[in-house]
Amino acid sequence: MSTMMERPAAAAGATYRICPTTGLKVDRAAQSLIKANAVAAVVFLLIGGLFGLSVALTRWPAVHLLPADWFYLALTAHGFDVLLAWIIFFEMAILYFAATLLLNCRLAAPRWAWAQFGLMLVGAVMTNVTVLQGNSSVMFTSYPPLMASSWFYLGLILFAVGALIGCAVFFGTLVVARDERTYQGSVPLVTFGAITAAIIAVFTLASGAIILIPTWLWSLGIISNVDPLMYKLVWWGMGHSSQQINVSAHVSVWYAIGAIVLGARPISEKVSRTAFLLYILFLQLASAHHLLVEPGVSSSWKIFNASYAMYLAVLGSMIHGLTVPGALEAAQRRKGFDKGLFEWLRKAPWGNPAFAGMFLSLVMFGFLGGISGVVMGTEQINLIMHNTLYVPGHFHATVVAGTTLAFMAITYLVLPLVFQREVRFPKLAQLQPYVFGIGVAGISLFMMGAGTLGVPRRHWDITFADALTTFQFPPAAFMLLALNGIFAIMAAVGGAMYVIVTVGTVLAGRRIGADEKVQLGPATGAQSAAAVASYGNAETLRIPGTVVLVGVFLVSFMLYYYVNWKYLAELWPLK
Amino acid sequence: MAITPPSERIWWKEPIHRIELVWVIVAFAWGLVMFFTMIWWHGFGQQNLSNEAYRVQPFQFSEKVDKMIAAHTVRQDGAFPVVKPPPGSDVYMMGRVYMWWPMLELEKDQTYRLHLSSIDLQHGFSLQPLNVNVQVHPGYEMVMTVTPTTTGEFGIVCNEYCGFGHHTMTGKIFVVDRT
Numbered sequence: 001m002s003t004m005m006e007r008p009a010a011a012a013g014a015t016y017r018i019c020p021t022t023g024l025k026v027d028r029a030a031q032s033l034i035k036a037n038a039v040a041a042v043v044f045l046l047i048g049g050l051f052g053l054s055v056a057l058t059r060w061p062a063v064h065l066l067p068a069d070w071f072y073l074a075l076t077a078h079g080f081d082v083l084l085a086w087i088i089f090f091e092m093a094i095l096y097f098a099a100t101l102l103l104n105c106r107l108a109a110p111r112w113a114w115a116q117f118g119l120m121l122v123g124a125v126m127t128n129v130t131v132l133q134g135n136s137s138v139m140f141t142s143y144p145p146l147m148a149s150s151w152f153y154l155g156l157i158l159f160a161v162g163a164l165i166g167c168a169v170f171f172g173t174l175v176v177a178r179d180e181r182t183y184q185g186s187v188p189l190v191t192f193g194a195i196t197a198a199i200i201a202v203f204t205l206a207s208g209a210i211i212l213i214p215t216w217l218w219s220l221g222i223i224s225n226v227d228p229l230m231y232k233l234v235w236w237g238m239g240h241s242s243q244q245i246n247v248s249a250h251v252s253v254w255y256a257i258g259a260i261v262l263g264a265r266p267i268s269e270k271v272s273r274t275a276f277l278l279y280i281l282f283l284q285l286a287s288a289h290h291l292l293v294e295p296g297v298s299s300s301w302k303i304f305n306a307s308y309a310m311y312l313a314v315l316g317s318m319i320h321g322l323t324v325p326g327a328l329e330a331a332q333r334r335k336g337f338d339k340g341l342f343e344w345l346r347k348a349p350w351g352n353p354a355f356a357g358m359f360l361s362l363v364m365f366g367f368l369g370g371i372s373g374v375v376m377g378t379e380q381i382n383l384i385m386h387n388t389l390y391v392p393g394h395f396h397a398t399v400v401a402g403t404t405l406a407f408m409a410i411t412y413l414v415l416p417l418v419f420q421r422e423v424r425f426p427k428l429a430q431l432q433p434y435v436f437g438i439g440v441a442g443i444s445l446f447m448m449g450a451g452t453l454g455v456p457r458r459h460w461d462i463t464f465a466d467a468l469t470t471f472q473f474p475p476a477a478f479m480l481l482a483l484n485g486i487f488a489i490m491a492a493v494g495g496a497m498y499v500i501v502t503v504g505t506v507l508a509g510r511r512i513g514a515d516e517k518v519q520l521g522p523a524t525g526a527q528s529a530a531a532v533a534s535y536g537n538a539e540t541l542r543i544p545g546t547v548v549l550v551g552v553f554l555v556s557f558m559l560y561y562y563v564n565w566k567y568l569a570e571l572w573p574l575k
Numbered sequence: 576m577a578i579t580p581p582s583e584r585i586w587w588k589e590p591i592h593r594i595e596l597v598w599v600i601v602a603f604a605w606g607l608v609m610f611f612t613m614i615w616w617h618g619f620g621q622q623n624l625s626n627e628a629y630r631v632q633p634f635q636f637s638e639k640v641d642k643m644i645a646a647h648t649v650r651q652d653g654a655f656p657v658v659k660p661p662p663g664s665d666v667y668m669m670g671r672v673y674m675w676w677p678m679l680e681l682e683k684d685q686t687y688r689l690h691l692s693s694i695d696l697q698h699g700f701s702l703q704p705l706n707v708n709v710q711v712h713p714g715y716e717m718v719m720t721v722t723p724t725t726t727g728e729f730g731i732v733c734n735e736y737c738g739f740g741h742h743t744m745t746g747k748i749f750v751v752d753r754t
Contacts, residue, residue, distance in 0.1 A: 575719070
């Protein structure tokens with residue numbers, strides 16, 4: 001370490017290194033915290049992924065891997081480990097990255113950030129151990145009056161408090177950056193997206209605390225009763241809104257990867273930022289999606305909330321659906337890939353796992369996750385989908401194909417830039433997004449298919465072998481569950497490839513020297529980014545390929561939406 | 576770039592490109608269409624959940640179910656009584672670990688007021704193969720007005736997890752032609 005690299009910051013004694021590739025100033029404390037959170041995230045992805053694979057193999061009727069009690073245990077652990085632990089640990093890393101590296105700033109309070117890490121880790125381990133003891137198989141949602149061990153709720157509360165501290169450190173860092181004038185003008189778009197994620201996270205984690213603390217007291221016998229409907233309403237303020245943290249975070253990741261790999265610049269800062277603002281204002285209403293077939297909630301309440309106040313948050317996502325690929329197209333055309341509608345896409349760096357993962361994430365999130373989510377969240381259509389396998393089918397498209405794949409993609413940039421290691425097994429890394437992406441697309445589609453045939457979610461045996469009276473699902477349902485199992489294996493292989501590459505790189509990757517520039521990915525260079533950092537203005541912009549893509553998207557959306565109204569119309573009249 | 580501060584410091588005064596503007600308007604209009612489709616369906620569609628629901632103590636609901644069983648049981652199906660209440664009347668279906676109690680026999684094209692509740696945990700009333708799915712809470716009694724239009728034997732599955740025996744929780748509704 002040369003003294004040139006280390007400059008004490010004014011107040012906190014922070015030390016920095018200068019990234020040779022990007023020229024960014026990297027606070028060492030922030031770097032350690034990004035590493036710690038990312039490593040914890042991958043560990044929980046591995047654990048949760050294995051639980052998920054065992055669930056899918058149990059649903060496959062010919063395999064039926066686990067006994068019933070283990071199935072419900074594994075499903076509970078799977079939900080917590082991947083939906084909360086993997087994603088929120090990774091998001092903490094993203095928040096620290098967006099507030100320090102991108103703003104050239106030191107982390108506001110590294111000790112508090114370590115408290116964030118410690119509390120989340122203790123909480124996550126506590127919840128896992130409690131679930132593995134077997135008396136807390138209440139599912140990730142833990143609806144009362146079903147009661148788990150009090151340690152289960154305490155683990156969740158500690159985890160949430162830790163994440164809240166992380167958000168506070170993030171906001172504190174923004175204040176420091178502003179005070180110390182570490183950047184000019186407005187924050188970068190990616191940081192703006194991270195701010196969106198953090199604001200939603202505060203709302204989310206507060207909702208979690210508001211409902212989990214009384215539920216914890218109830219499990220200890222201090223409170224006599226938790227109303228099941230109130231619990232659902234407030235709990236989903238955490239459960240669904242936490243998915244909106246993911247959306248904001250992974251959309252930011254899309255923009256970041258586009259910028260780093262292709263030098264893409266947002267078409268319009270104003271439009272992209274407004275879309276994030278719509279998330280802050282309206283996404284949280286989605287708690288209502290879980291109450292559409294509930295007693296005691298009025299139709300007008302359901303319609304207003306489930307539509308995010310006239311679909312204003314959907315509008316936000318549809319805007320990103322144009323601006324993200326549009327920015328990529330514009331950058332590619334500027335580089336000379338200007339022939340026809342799609343040369344920019346054909347000649348994109350598909351061999352770069354960061355780009356490939358990002359683009360697959362974008363397409364699958366929109367076409368599979370986005371459309372199915374809006375359809376399922378329609379007040380009346382929910383009747384033919386609620387609690388069927390359609391629900392996990394939908395959210396595997398959003399959270400796994402969307403968020404997880406995007407996070408995996410940016411890992412391939414984080415490894416050289418933050419961990420300062422050259423990615424090991426580059427061929428494996430190149431294939432990884434495709435194997436994982438196709439596997440997850442299969443899981444989503446086949447679960448949705450089984451759901452439309454009425455197959456329930458969270459169900460060990462749809463042959464009802466031990467039931468007092470049975471019902472026969474059509475043979476197609478069994479076939480779809482078998483396909484789901486096969487594609488789950490494929491996704492698990494893709495997940496394992498990711499773990500092998502990341503762990504291999506962190507432990508045994510070649511160290512990148514302090515003044516060595518890195519090639520970001522096998523097939524492209526960030527070096528080209530500088531040349532296209534600014535490609536003109538609104539007057540010269542041409543993005544016809546993107547216009548075709550969003551046109552196809554809108555038509556698919558409309559057709560699928562009305563097909564489902566037609567299915568609904570075939571039911572018995574209800575009122 | 577998206578990872579650096581905007582190159583135009585006054586970025587909020589940059590003009591919006593026509594393609595973006597058109598897409599924003601189209602997407603917003605589509606959102607409005609979807610929003611008003613839900614409202615329209617309340618007036619013109621046949622399949623809407625009612626807003627009728629009551630708070631109820633589990634034992635009170637259980638008493639109403641017992642009363643219906645005592646008055647209208649027509650036969651036994653395994654462990655279950657099969658109840659055939661008169662058309663137009665109030666019929667009850669109770670969720671409990673692990674069965675939907677009792678079995679109902681309804682007449683085609685007749686209208687019934689179906690009351691759903693649970694006496695222990697949350698359950699998911701899932702009528703198959705129709706695929707109608709409604710959440711059932713203890714302490715809340717939901718009333719839906721239903722008119723069966725197809726005859727046959729319909730299975731009821733539980734699709735809300737309710738403990739290690741959840742997958743054994745089933746029930747039945749029979750729909751028969753008017754005799």
